[in-house]
Each structure stands twice: as C-alpha cells, then as structure tokens.
Amino acid sequence: MAPLKDKEETSKQSSQAIADDIAMAIAARKLPPGTKLREEALAGVYSVSRTKIRAALLILSKDKLVNIVPDKGAFVSQPSEKEAREVFAARRIIEAAITREFIAKAKTLDYKALERHLKQEHKAVSDGNSRMRSEILGDFHILIAEIVGNHVLTEIMQELIARSTLITMLYQSERDAACSSDEHLAFLRAAKSGDTEHAIRLMMEHLEHVESALQFNASEHEMKKDLITALLT
Numbered sequence: 692m693a694p695l696k697d698k699e700e701t702s703k704q705s706s707q708a709i710a711d712d713i714a715m716a717i718a719a720r721k722l723p724p725g726t727k728l729r730e731e732a733l734a735g736v737y738s739v740s741r742t743k744i745r746a747a748l749l750i751l752s753k754d755k756l757v758n759i760v761p762d763k764g765a766f767v768s769q770p771s772e773k774e775a776r777e778v779f780a781a782r783r784i785i786e787a788a789i790t791r792e793f794i795a796k797a798k799t800l801d802y803k804a805l806e807r808h809l810k811q812e813h814k815a816v817s818d819g820n821s822r823m824r825s826e827i828l829g830d831f832h833i834l835i836a837e838i839v840g841n842h843v844l845t846e847i848m849q850e851l852i853a854r855s856t857l858i859t860m861l862y863q864s865e866r867d868a869a870c871s872s873d874e875h876l877a878f879l880r881a882a883k884s885g886d887t888e889h890a891i892r893l894m895m896e897h898l899e900h901v902e903s904a905l906q907f908n909a910s911e912h913e914m915k916k917d918l919i920t921a922l923l924t
Contacts, residue, residue: 706746706747710748713747713756714822715820723767724767725766726767728757729764752765770857772905774858775907776902778851778855779899779902782832782851782855786832786835786895786898787891787894787895789835789836789844793838794885796840802882802883804834808831809879812827812831813872816868816869825856825859825868826856829855829856830852831875859905862906870900874900878894
C-alpha cells in the first residue's frame, strides 16, 4: 500500500492497514530508528481516531518495529550496535553447527525447496521492498534449521532471525542485500556438493559480510526528520 491515501479513503483504514503503511515507511528509511511516533500527529495524517492509531502502534510493537515506552510514547525501534554484534556472534556459533547437520541430513527435495526460495529472494531484492527483502533473506536460514529437524534449534534461530531481520531492514543497503542472496547461492552449491568445511566457511563469511556492511551512523538531519513530512514523501 502506498503511504497516505486521500482523507475519505484513509478514514476507512483499519489499524492493521495503518500499521502496514507505517512499517513500509520504516523499511524505506523515511522514519529513521529512534523517531518518535506521536499519536496525535498520526491521527491527523490518517484522519482516524487516536484509539485506532494506538492499536496500529501496538501491532508494530509486536512485530518489534516499534518500541512503546511507558509515559514517553512510541518510537521506531533502534537496535544498538552492541546488540547487533551480539546477535551475529550468536548466529555464527549456532549456524556453524546447523550447517554441519544440514549437509548430513538434506535430501534432494530439500535442496529443490531452497533453490525455489532463492528465486523468491532475487525477486524481493529487485522489487526494492526492504521489509519483504529482509524477511525473505532471513527465511533462508530458518529453512535450513527446519530441514535439520531440531525444534529447539529452530526456535532459537527464529528468534535470532527476527532480530537480525529488524537490524538489516534498518541498517543494510540494497547493494549488500543483493550480495547476501548471491552468497546464499554460493553456500547452497557448496552444501549440495557435500563439501561441509567449505560450506561452513562460506556461511561464516556471509554472516561476517552482513554484519560488517551494517550502517549504524544515521546523520543528525535524518534523525530529526519531521514525522508528517516523512510519511508524506
């Protein structure tokens, strides 16, 4: 959905539709990390009640896109650089083990499923929807964990990928996202050949590349961008 329809149309929008619209603005970097989302301003932008805006912000908080601070308001999530480093450190430890198990257990149908997923990645990267792109790139790693068949590991990966998806959506460039998809393909080829150590090395290099390419230093001007202007552009 394109941000901000005319008044008559926006007045009929559901809280979910408004949440989706704001999520798109966050993913497009129109609302940088740390931006305060004022209920009154949003109610005016969308021509709806503050109650409906409050419900939309709650939806966004459940998706970890917004952080609601008691007595202070709602803010676009702002994962710290330290948190991002810790998330990727944990992923390197866990995904090295998962990769080894994956190569030992993966069947032809599993590889075909991952190859189909790679086609979705390429489409998501070319479409330019950073939210969808980050989610689909993260799903590649979850699919590998699911193929291994360890439910506890899969749950851990789902949590780590959810946090990684937010981090990459906010701090990864489109160019680096395209590189991530290419690296997934290289990993899959190594895994399919049965070269376990090479596949593990490629996975570690991939995670290190994603982490090193994150851009945490938003400019002063971006962090002070006006909310209504951000949503209208």
